[in-house]
Amino acid sequence: xxxxxxxxxxxxxxxxxxxxxxxxxxxxxxxxxxxxxxxxxxxxxxxxxxxxxxxxxxxxxxxxxxxxxxxxxxxxxxxxxxxxxxxxxxxxxxxxxxxxxxxxxxxxxxxxxxxxxxxxxxxxxxxxxxxxxxxxxxxxxxxxxxxxxxxxxxxxxxxxxxxxxxxxxxxxxxxxxxxxxxxxxxxxxxxxxxxxxxxxxxxxxxxxxxxxxxxxxxxxxxxxxxxxxxxxxxxxxxxxxxxxxxxxxxxxxxxxxxxxxxxxxxxxxxxxxxxxxxxxxxxxxxxxxxxxxxxxxxxxxxxxxxxxxxxxxxxxxxxxxxxxxxxxxxxxxxxxxxxxxxxxxxxxxxxxxxxxxxxxxxxxxxxxxxxxxxxxxxxxxxxxxxxxxxxxxxxxxxxxxxxxxxxxxxxxxxxxxxxxxxxxxxxxxxxxxxxxxxxxxxxxxxxxxxxxxxxxxxxxxxxxxxxxxxxxxxxxxxxxxxxxxxxxxxxxxxxxxxxxxxxxxxxxxxxxxxxxxxxxxxxxxxxxxxxxxxx
Amino acid sequence: xxxxxxxxxxxxxxxxxxxxxxxxxxxxxxxxxxxxxxxxxxxxxxxxxxxxxxxxxxxxxxxxxxxxxxxxxxxxxxxxxxxxxxxxxxxxxxxxxxxxxxxxxxxxxxxxxxxxxxxxxxxxxxxxxxxxxxxxxxxxxxxxxxxxxxxxxxxxxxxxxxxxxxxxxxxxxxxxxxxxxxxxxxxxxxxxxxxxxxxxxxxxxxxxxxxxxxxxxxxxxxxxxxxxxxxxxxxxxxxxxxxxxxxxxxxxxxxxxxxxxxxxxxxxxxxxxxxxxxxxxxxxxxxxxxxxxxxxxxxxxxxxxxxxxxxxxxxxxxxxxxxxxxxxxxxxxxxxxxxxxxxxxxxxxxxxxxxxxxxxxxxxxxx
Numbered sequence: 001x002x003x004x005x006x007x008x009x010x011x012x013x014x015x016x017x018x019x020x021x022x023x024x025x026x027x028x029x030x031x032x033x034x035x036x037x038x039x040x041x042x043x044x045x046x047x048x049x050x051x052x053x054x055x056x057x058x059x060x061x062x063x064x065x066x067x068x069x070x071x072x073x074x075x076x077x078x079x080x081x082x083x084x085x086x087x088x089x090x091x092x093x094x095x096x097x098x099x100x101x102x103x104x105x106x107x108x109x110x111x112x113x114x115x116x117x118x119x120x121x122x123x124x125x126x127x128x129x130x131x132x133x134x135x136x137x138x139x140x141x142x143x144x145x146x147x148x149x150x151x152x153x154x155x156x157x158x159x160x161x162x163x164x165x166x167x168x169x170x171x172x173x174x175x176x177x178x179x180x181x182x183x184x185x186x187x188x189x190x191x192x193x194x195x196x197x198x199x200x201x202x203x204x205x206x207x208x209x210x211x212x213x214x215x216x217x218x219x220x221x222x223x224x225x226x227x228x229x230x231x232x233x234x235x236x237x238x239x240x241x242x243x244x245x246x247x248x249x250x251x252x253x254x255x256x257x258x259x260x261x262x263x264x265x266x267x268x269x270x271x272x273x274x275x276x277x278x279x280x281x282x283x284x285x286x287x288x289x290x291x292x293x294x295x296x297x298x299x300x301x302x303x304x305x306x307x308x309x310x311x312x313x314x315x316x317x318x319x320x321x322x323x324x325x326x327x328x329x330x331x332x333x334x335x336x337x338x339x340x341x342x343x344x345x346x347x348x349x350x351x352x353x354x355x356x357x358x359x360x361x362x363x364x365x366x367x368x369x370x371x372x373x374x375x376x377x378x379x380x381x382x383x384x385x386x387x388x389x390x391x392x393x394x395x396x397x398x399x400x401x402x403x404x405x406x407x408x409x410x411x412x413x414x415x416x417x418x419x420x421x422x423x424x425x426x427x428x429x430x431x432x433x434x435x436x437x438x439x440x441x442x443x444x445x446x447x448x449x450x451x452x453x454x455x456x457x458x459x460x461x462x463x464x465x466x467x468x469x470x471x472x473x474x475x476x477x478x479x480x481x482x483x484x485x486x487x488x489x490x491x492x493x494x495x496x497x498x499x500x501x502x503x504x505x506x507x508x509x510x511x512x513x514x515x516x517x518x519x520x521x522x523x524x525x526x527x528x529x530x531x532x533x534x535x
Numbered sequence: 536x537x538x539x540x541x542x543x544x545x546x547x548x549x550x551x552x553x554x555x556x557x558x559x560x561x562x563x564x565x566x567x568x569x570x571x572x573x574x575x576x577x578x579x580x581x582x583x584x585x586x587x588x589x590x591x592x593x594x595x596x597x598x599x600x601x602x603x604x605x606x607x608x609x610x611x612x613x614x615x616x617x618x619x620x621x622x623x624x625x626x627x628x629x630x631x632x633x634x635x636x637x638x639x640x641x642x643x644x645x646x647x648x649x650x651x652x653x654x655x656x657x658x659x660x661x662x663x664x665x666x667x668x669x670x671x672x673x674x675x676x677x678x679x680x681x682x683x684x685x686x687x688x689x690x691x692x693x694x695x696x697x698x699x700x701x702x703x704x705x706x707x708x709x710x711x712x713x714x715x716x717x718x719x720x721x722x723x724x725x726x727x728x729x730x731x732x733x734x735x736x737x738x739x740x741x742x743x744x745x746x747x748x749x750x751x752x753x754x755x756x757x758x759x760x761x762x763x764x765x766x767x768x769x770x771x772x773x774x775x776x777x778x779x780x781x782x783x784x785x786x787x788x789x790x791x792x793x794x795x796x797x798x799x800x801x802x803x804x805x806x807x808x809x810x811x812x813x814x815x816x817x818x819x820x821x822x823x824x825x826x827x828x829x830x831x832x833x834x835x836x837x838x839x840x841x842x843x844x845x846x847x848x849x850x851x852x853x854x855x856x857x858x859x860x861x862x863x864x865x866x867x868x869x870x871x872x873x874x875x876x877x878x879x880x881x882x883x884x885x886x887x888x889x890x891x892x893x894x895x896x897x898x899x900x901x902x
Binding site: 088123294 | 701
């Protein structure tokens, strides 16, 4: 058995899954302000629905939005220093130069520049200067810094300086948490540094929360390893979570998409989540969300850690429906009555024609009082549904990566608006039990390994370089706890760098495998996953 | 460019103008030129430290002005990781000034498309000098000799190449192609991102060889594309502003990239809609978009501007970011008339990039 728990902003969902992935029990309860009591309550509720032997639980997987919410609300952030290695390079734009001032203040952000850094081809820019680092450490101590983010130029190519600087700082500041950028982001100094500083600011909170998760799970008599869901849908163990809380930032939408796919039985699909105001479209490739290729702004900070690629369009259950008189075009959305649906929609006695009224009039949904929409013109209803179907089909089409048809999984309260077949895509699947999809998504037990580096490809050597990158990604997945025979390469991405001679190519390989769940394995005995989950 | 004169003449570049130029320069980059974002951050930081930059219209440059262009050379992908040092941009100008023994009066922009639209703004702010409102191309091109100044007889060298470590090279080449070759080698040794200052000229040479008003043009294009304020058809608005037209609406259905030395070469395959419904279009690119064609005929080539814009937002899409599913509007806009001469086409037409096609240029444009 495994337990999956998704701690959302409003609700905490939990499921108990059998070894065959069957849902044995599912519960939903309100999220509590302290994580551990919410977990304790969820575990007790699961016991209440279906009694189970805690000793038979082999793993507990938890997804949480706690960390991203802490950043957005700028609360419980540790006083943080950004230490950048690269002088004399990079001084034109010091750390946190592009941050909203409110968040610089919230993390008591202090910026330090020091020597170090590498060129794109691995040569050094300047040598590390331990005395300079010690002087910076003394200043950090004097200013009450409790967490440090270290970012060295081109550390995704060569990690040496970040690791050595971390050693120097650890000697000087033994109680300070240290986050290293090569573990967190990819090439793009400011964005990677930003993500690392955010991570550093969340380290104390991460330590508290992980401690709380341990005591809640142990308190329920469960002696099994605990894992947290990451942005990409793979798991990390709690030691990794303590050090890399930013890896949980997008786990909410990721778990929701993955859970929807599991429930519908397809792993390569588009997932359309139709809410009250928007429809969010994401794409799963073999069960994992496709990631955004552009920079992602979180709470006004530009970062480049991997987040799922989600396209939102302004169509939901509360969308306003206009036009259609005398055969004119019908518009649906993007404005919406939002949470006031139950006052303003016609089916609830209101005066506003919404997409929900159209669904009820078409007989697709039984919401409110259907007699209040019986008078609607049939042509208008047909035209509005056609408009919605066309707009959603268009959004799904934009998200495809090839001309192959892609099955569509529809979830969310507004999914009744969608037809059974979307033009250019295919069948629309509507899984049952969507209410607990997030927790099911969390409980999918897979771990990954990734390589993302600039390689120099000599003429005729492309195949060898790609093979080496693949092997390295597989090795990392195994180091992170995957059963070796189960590891597959999920994605290979190869982009030559423009204006850069010598065949310099950025290669990214992602491998994923099933988590090795030895019966009775305890988290205390388990070695923490190797720090190097990223190249 | 006739349209450039129609743009509101900017007299000063402050923080708001930097944001606008950044968006507009991405359009003028025609798929290449590097993401202007890092240039925008550098220009903004320099303006915050030293105040706004005065912009001098080309027509107001005195004959005896000493004008030094400044730019980054190398791979923009490297520049976003190895950000320049504090004084690197200004030092490129200083080194060349010292070598020439002249007192520089104006900084200039060599490439209005992409990141190099804003590097000179950072330099001008740092050096406390006015910036000329114009550039050497009216767009982006990959190589140093591909500027109108080569046609008007201005030498690229002596030129300064400086890195962030403090190294500097002053080059003297027999012609502008050799300047490109030598500077490229030095840039690679310096770590693939360097600051350069070249094409030193007086005011009258600048008036003869630069495209007037292109920073104002970038700013006004950027204002058109301000998020949340664009109309139903931002690509059409961009086309009109550039004196060009939307030649196709399409969806990207394939992007083939080929690994060749130093260039992101490839071809984007587009599925046409509207007047091109049912037809396949292709865009050949080498950093910049260079040839747009249907199976039957070539619709447009460099040196005209071939811009692929997001149909919904009008935002420019770089060749690196192109991918399946993008809904694009292909806008073709006329290049500066001097590019349309036989000499101009030899320097920056399809043959200069190894394509067998004759140049196809937008018609109805005053020569």
